[in-house]
Amino acid sequence: MSLNFIRETKEKILSAVREKWPDAAVGDCAVEVPNLEAHGDLATNVAMTLAPVLKQPPVRIAETLADALRDDERWRIEVKQPGFLNFFFSHDFLLFNVQRYLSTLTEFPKRTEKIVLEHTNVNPNKAMHIGHLRNAVLGDVINNVLKRVGYRTEVQYYVDDTGAQVADTFVALKEFGDVPAKGQKFDHFCWDRYAQINAAYQKDPHLLEKRSSILHALEDADSTEAGAVKELASRILNDHLSSMADFGVSYDLLVWESDILRFEFWKHAFEVLQRSDSFTKENEGKNKGCWVLKTGETSQDEEHSPDKILVKSDNTVTYTGKDIAYHLWKFDLLGKDFRYGTWKKAPQKKSLATTDTQGKKSSKYGRADRVYNVIDVRQAYPQAMVKLALEKLGYEQESKHLKHVSYGIVKLAGEGKMSGREGRGVKVDDLLRMVTERVSTQAYSVQSKRLDAPISDCDIAVGVIKYFMLRYNPHSEIVFDFKEAGAITGNTGPYIQYAHARASGILAKAGIHSFPKPQTGSLSSAEARLVKQLYRWVAVLESVSETLNVNEITQYAFELANSFNSFYEAHLVLKAEEPDRTRRLALVYAFRSVVADVLATLGIAAPEAM
Structure with a gap:
């Protein structure tokens, strides 16, 4: 038994x-936490x-099922x-x-399906901004999450090295110089050059001919350019x-767009597409030659075609x-x-x-069952065309198994709309530096007794940023506000980290290094709420x-931390009499583990003291 109560x-x-009504067609049923x-x-x-x-009153059916299920000692039923x-x-x-x-917790059954997950995919033309980080x-x-529940996964990063954005930066470096200031990151330098060339296009349209x-x-992947x-x-x-x-994000495979050209993927895809009547060459109208x-x-007017151009009239x-x-x-x-091959300069551990x-x-890569x-949500239409x-x-x-995981844009409180072409926005590196500086001046400080893996202010800053970006519905736009994100109370990263640190402190004072087996099953209401929250974690993983x-994970983390803090405020732990002391230490140990x-699933550090 896996102890996933909802599934079981x-x-x-x-x-x-099925036992009571063998002929009733019921494929599934809703079981939820009230x-x-x-x-x-x-x-x-x-x-x-x-x-x-069954053409019976629901209460009569419920009573029949309750009678059949009441012999299970785990529960009572109303x-x-x-x-x-x-x-x-x-x-x-x-x-x-x-x-x-x-x-x-780590014993999910292995699944046969492989999921290829594509994310990040930042154009290699300038520094990353906070939208890319989300x-x-x-x-x-x-x-x-997918790995935790037993899927085989492969994380791919698509590198668009044949697009207009990288061409802009290439032209900019040729026109304005390609040597950054001493100590300046190259992608930060290119951020400025990219804005510079886009401004120059407005003044000198001939530069567009160079682009x-x-x-x-670039259409010839083997050209000097x-x-x-x-x-x-x-x-x-x-x-x-x-x-x-810096944020603990890693990848399995870099896929270069230029290699899609070099390996003639489009040539083969074109042959595959020609098998379908839905892929045609237009001989008239706005899309003639495409x-x-x-x-x-159907088109609403002559100027707008509902069909998606895959090859332009100039064969681009x-x-x-x-x-596709x-x-x-x-x-x-x-x-x-x-x-x-192997990307030898990768800063990640794997x-x-x-x-x-x-x-x-190699037969290791691709071959996905799901993708x-x-x-971001602005790419919904192109993603729909691939699916189509x-x-x-x-x-x-x-x-059916191709899924677009969309999300809304990110802004920084007090900043206007970001525009890479105009050089307006907040770079990821700058955000981490600013938040780390703010963390170092907060009322809380971080300590770690683990000499092999110390936790720094930067680690807490990473938690502040990641948790804030994760706690919202992905489809919503968010405005990053440090005062809100870095608060020690409320649904924030530091609040969850502090709860872990508090539990670690209690166990350290008690000298507890392994699970202390409780002697009695009597639980107070606060203890019962905490232990029930602990058991929800597996169901949350499977749901996500x-x-x-x-x-859903950040909401669960907040509710779990709230349950622990309510339990701690309601009861003595270290000074409690037995058997209460051992039972409560067992709950503290279980809470810290969960x-x-x-x-860890969120990729956020768990400090021992804070």
């Missing part, structure tokens, strides 16, 4: 339904969903109008299974990877066209593969692979693995 209770309910304690620890409305099928089944777990069961629950943090936590020339040259642009992109990418390493993907929608392949080729490869539908024309063959792309292309080609299962809404696991 659901299985018991469905088993009872909002009110009076409604139990879990509740289900299965009787109400069965009522139309039936409430209009047909709810409310489950109340026994305190003995909850308390005496805590140790076994802690030991099973993408990376979301993607990293989703990957952590066009570079973009045309393509080699020089990739060298530039590589240098900026290394700075990006360094910025991400190869388009027919969406099936659009970004979406290349992306990329996704055919991800799902192993292209009939082509890259060669692979090895980082890269597509490489001089590399070796999740973390890309798979569907039109007859790959309905793959289309399906919804990909990582703010909240440490939550923080």
Whole structure:
């Protein structure tokens, strides 16, 4: 038994339904944690969903199920109008299974499906800004969750080294100089140059011809210009990877857009697309001479076509066209593969692979069962076109398993709208520096007795930033406010970290290094609330693995920390008499174990003292 109460209770309910009514068609049922304690620890409305099928009153169905389930010593069951089944777990069961629950936190069954997760994907033309960081943090936590629940994952970083943005920076360095100031990060230097060239385009339109020339040259991946642009992109990418390493974000594979051209992926994708009647060359109208993907929608006027251009009339392949080729490869539908090498300058702990024309063959990469792309909400349409292309080609299962994980933009309190072309925005490195400086002047300080892995003000700053970005619904826009994000109370990273530090301090004073087995199952209301919150963690992980809404984790972390602090304020622990002392120390130990696991999943440090 995994002690995921929701899943196991659901299985018991469905088993009872099948036994009582073998002919009733019931595939699933809702089992949820009620909002009110009076409604139990879990509740289900299965009787109400069965009522139309069985043509019986919901209460009668609920009572029949309750009678069938009451022989389980783990719970008592109440039936409430209009047909709810409310489950109340026994305190003995909850308390005496805590140790076994802690030991099973990492024992999720291995799943056969492989998920390719694509995130970050920052254009290699300038420094990363805080919007890019939200993408990376979301993607990293989703990957952590998927691995925790048993999936095989592969994190890919797509490097667009043939696009207009990197061409702009290349032209800027040629026009205005390519040597940064002493001590200046190269990607920060390029941030300024990128803004400079975009301003220059307004004054000297002839500079746009130079960009066009570079973009045309990039269509030939083996051209001298393509080699020089990739060298530039590589240098900026290394700075990006360094910025991400500061936040503990890592990757498995770098996929270069220029390699999609070198390995002739688009040529093969073009042949695949021609099998579909939805991919056609337009001979008249606004898109004359273009190869388009027919969406099936009708145009509202002559000026706007509902169809997506994949190849322009000058035979230039659009970004979406290349992306379709990329996704055919991800799902192993292209009939082509890259060669692979090792990115030797990676600042991350694990090895980082890269597509490489001089590399070796490997069957390790791609071959996904599912593909999740973390890309901001403004890219919803191109992502929908890739999904549509798979569907039109007859790959309905793959289309269904391609998911766009969208998110809203990020702003800094007091700052206006960001614009890379105008050089307005907050760089990731600058944000981390500013927050670290603010952390170092706060009323709380950080200590760690672990000499092999000390926790610094910078680690706390990383927690402040990551937690703030993760706590909101991904689809919402957020405004980063340090005063709010760095508060020691409320739904913040420091609040959760402080709860871990408080538990660690209690256990250190008690000299507790392993789980102290409690002698009695009697629990107060505060103790019961805490232990029930502990058991929710596995269910939260499984829920997020399906919804990909990582703010469910931060909400759980907040509720868990609240339950612990309420427990601590309600009861003596170190000065309590036995058997209360051992029982409460067991709950403190269990809380610290679970909240440490939550923080690790979020990629946030867990300080021992704060």
